[in-house]
Amino acid sequence: KNQVEQSPQSLIILEGKNCTLQCNYTVSPFSNLRWYKQDTGRGPVSLTIMTFSENTKSNGRYTATLDADTKQSSLHITASQLSDSASYICVVPIGNEKLTFGTGTRLTIIP
Amino acid sequence: EAGVVQSPRYKIIEKKQPVAFWCNPISGHNTLYWYRQNLGQGPELLIRYENEEAVDDSQLPKDRFSAERLKGVDSTLKIQPAELGDSAVYLCASSHLAGRSYNEQFFGPGTRLTVL
Numbered sequence: 001k002n003q004v005e006q007s008p009q010s011l012i013i014l015e016g017k018n019c020t021l022q023c024n025y026t027v028s029p030f031s032n033l034r035w036y037k038q039d040t041g042r043g044p045v046s047l048t049i050m051t052f053s054e055n056t057k058s059n060g061r062y063t064a065t066l067d068a069d070t071k072q073s074s075l076h077i078t079a080s081q082l083s084d085s086a087s088y089i090c091v092v093p094i095g096n097e098k099l100t101f102g103t104g105t106r107l108t109i110i111p
Numbered sequence: 112e113a114g115v116v117q118s119p120r121y122k123i124i125e126k127k128q129p130v131a132f133w134c135n136p137i138s139g140h141n142t143l144y145w146y147r148q149n150l151g152q153g154p155e156l157l158i159r160y161e162n163e164e165a166v167d168d169s170q171l172p173k174d175r176f177s178a179e180r181l182k183g184v185d186s187t188l189k190i191q192p193a194e195l196g197d198s199a200v201y202l203c204a205s206s207h208l209a210g211r212s213y214n215e216q217f218f219g220p221g222t223r224l225t226v227l
Contacts, residue, residue, distance in 0.1 A: 043202050043219050046216075098156060099154075099216065104153060108201075
């Protein structure tokens, strides 16, 4: 069964600290993995898209890693800011169209 | 460039009433998606359009849900009659392959539906 699982379900950290979110997937065949950020009351916004051959990809303070052998990905946030408070969703397409969404990690940054 | 536009942003109705949501995709995007997102869950695809053709509506509850995309641009998603369990955020997304190996989807802000 094609699934995307994320951990932790929720996370609270102090402003300025780093954190790492995890994603495990069983989607096959695999073509790419995406991390989205979803602010409360908004639609998801793409942070990174990683293809099979990419191990790491950065977007500002966000760094995603991908291990296609173990089918794991992580999203590392450096020097967190209050605006990072959001849900972070790991998404793996089935083929090139149908997206399989994880349930997300709810991140809260406190001052 | 304007993003995906959805309206209304919020809708509160009583059960058994009809409701409609509207989506205007990013200009030039030929693929349009409607998703439903329950609280604390990831979005679930309801229907996907390629231009004006619905190419994947396998998850659309066809007894009460309908959608259309006339002229292959704007789209409307309708629920009639609404049930309590339909309370959710309805997201619209659009994409354009444009020669890439992956199909990045851009999401609108969603319509939050509350059925009382």
